Amino acid sequence: MPSTRTAALAAVLSSAASVVAAFTSPAVTSSATSKKSTTSIYSTVDPSVVTKKEYEDICGVNFDDRTLSDRLKKTSYLYPKHVEVIEDFEPMVNEMVDKILLETGEKAWQPQDYLPDLAADDWLQQTKDLREAAEGIPDEVFVVLVGDMVTEEALPTYQTLLNTFEGCDDPIGTTDSAWARWSRGWTSEENRHGDLLNKYLYLSGKTDMRAIEVTIQHLITSGFNPGARKDPYRGFLYTSFQERATKVSHGNVGKVAKEYGAKDLQRICAKIAGDEGRHEKAYQSFCTEILKRDPDGLLMEFGDMMRGQIVMPAELMTDGKDAQLYENFSAVAQRLGVYTAIDYAEIIQHLVDHWKLGELTGLSPEAEKEQEYICRLPTRYKKLAERSMNKKKDDEVELNSFSWIFDRKA
Numbered sequence: 001m002p003s004t005r006t007a008a009l010a011a012v013l014s015s016a017a018s019v020v021a022a023f024t025s026p027a028v029t030s031s032a033t034s035k036k037s038t039t040s041i042y043s044t045v046d047p048s049v050v051t052k053k054e055y056e057d058i059c060g061v062n063f064d065d066r067t068l069s070d071r072l073k074k075t076s077y078l079y080p081k082h083v084e085v086i087e088d089f090e091p092m093v094n095e096m097v098d099k100i101l102l103e104t105g106e107k108a109w110q111p112q113d114y115l116p117d118l119a120a121d122d123w124l125q126q127t128k129d130l131r132e133a134a135e136g137i138p139d140e141v142f143v144v145l146v147g148d149m150v151t152e153e154a155l156p157t158y159q160t161l162l163n164t165f166e167g168c169d170d171p172i173g174t175t176d177s178a179w180a181r182w183s184r185g186w187t188s189e190e191n192r193h194g195d196l197l198n199k200y201l202y203l204s205g206k207t208d209m210r211a212i213e214v215t216i217q218h219l220i221t222s223g224f225n226p227g228a229r230k231d232p233y234r235g236f237l238y239t240s241f242q243e244r245a246t247k248v249s250h251g252n253v254g255k256v257a258k259e260y261g262a263k264d265l266q267r268i269c270a271k272i273a274g275d276e277g278r279h280e281k282a283y284q285s286f287c288t289e290i291l292k293r294d295p296d297g298l299l300m301e302f303g304d305m306m307r308g309q310i311v312m313p314a315e316l317m318t319d320g321k322d323a324q325l326y327e328n329f330s331a332v333a334q335r336l337g338v339y340t341a342i343d344y345a346e347i348i349q350h351l352v353d354h355w356k357l358g359e360l361t362g363l364s365p366e367a368e369k370e371q372e373y374i375c376r377l378p379t380r381y382k383k384l385a386e387r388s389m390n391k392k393k394d395d396e397v398e399l400n401s402f403s404w405i406f407d408r409k410a
Contacts, residue, residue: 142207153220
């Protein structure tokens with residue numbers, strides 16, 4: 001009996017050794033050092049011992065890069081109907097990638113195109129010109145410009161958000177689906193905005209860049225929750241609104257800068273606003289396609305979102321000192337007319353008109369109620385905004401200090 005047990009144990013150990021050897025890096029397995037593998041499992045599995053088919057049978061997975069994206073696709077969703085709808089118009093998204101997004105690389109505009117060239121012989125004069133123009137810009141304008149820049153610099157948070165929309169994610173980072181290509185292309189274009197504004201502010205010498213950098217880090221760390229709930233319908237409703245709001249804000253800062261003779265800043269803001277305008281059209285087109293296929297579904301989500309109002313992406317901004325930094329920044333933007341409660345109401349009106357929500361027919365009773373509610377909102381909000389703004393005109397303006405401008409008040 002002992003000899004039988006010994007033989008059996010030896011057989012088990014021999015088999016285990018073979019398995020261990022198979023899953024040992026070829027770098028430390030002498031028998032495999034001369035052999036190469038074209039699969040992505042080569043670093044952990046020796047294909048001379050365990051074949052690809054045997055590995056799949058044992059582990060139940062395939063690590064071939066070509067099939068990884070398909071394997072990572074979810075098979076169950078919180079919103080299966082919504083995913084089915086957006087998958088139905090994916091060919092249109094491919095067109096948007098080609099038509100809305102600009103060419104990347106050499107043909108695309110870059111931040112450096114709008115800034116002094118520090119490698120040029122006259123770099124010092126170029127920089128002096130920028131600083132002289134910036135000198136005439138009031139602190140209030142710089143506060144709003146910094147707030148807009150901080151919002152743009154939190155871009156990692158926004159790409160993360162896009163990847164939470166069911167059916168629109170990029171599971172491996174290089175997925176070739178239309179939605180993944182859109183997400184990466186959109187992000188690459190948006191990335192230029194924060195870069196450009198950041199460098200402009202640095203060269204202007206008018207702001208405390210370290211305080212601004214602290215604010216950016218806080219905002220990215222804090223994140224934000226727009227209430228999308230992983231639902232692509234809610235996600236595209238939010239981006240349809242937010243892209244237009246950002247366009248309005250950048251465009252108005254540019255107009256104010258022009259009034260103070262800062263034509264370079266006006267050009268910068270106009271360029272960024274142009275990008276936001278193109279992106280706005282794309283997201284609103286996505287919602288148009290959803291309305292063609294599921295008007296009830298989109299109206300129900302839109303109505304629910306508007307009852308909670310649209311959350312601004314920089315709502316959680318802080319410099320570590322001012323707990324009311326976002327509110328104080330927003331108050332300055334409101335006083336300057338850069339982004340106001342009336343703009344909020346007008347964006348809702350634009351979406352109602354653009355999607356022709358009042359003309360939709362064949363809706364369920366529940367969706368008809370939401371249709372009526374949404375279509376009445378712009379007028380209601382505008383009246384409230386005008387009343388609020390008129391009251392604030394009569395109130396004494398309270399100035400607040402901002403670390404972004406070396407604790408000066410604005």
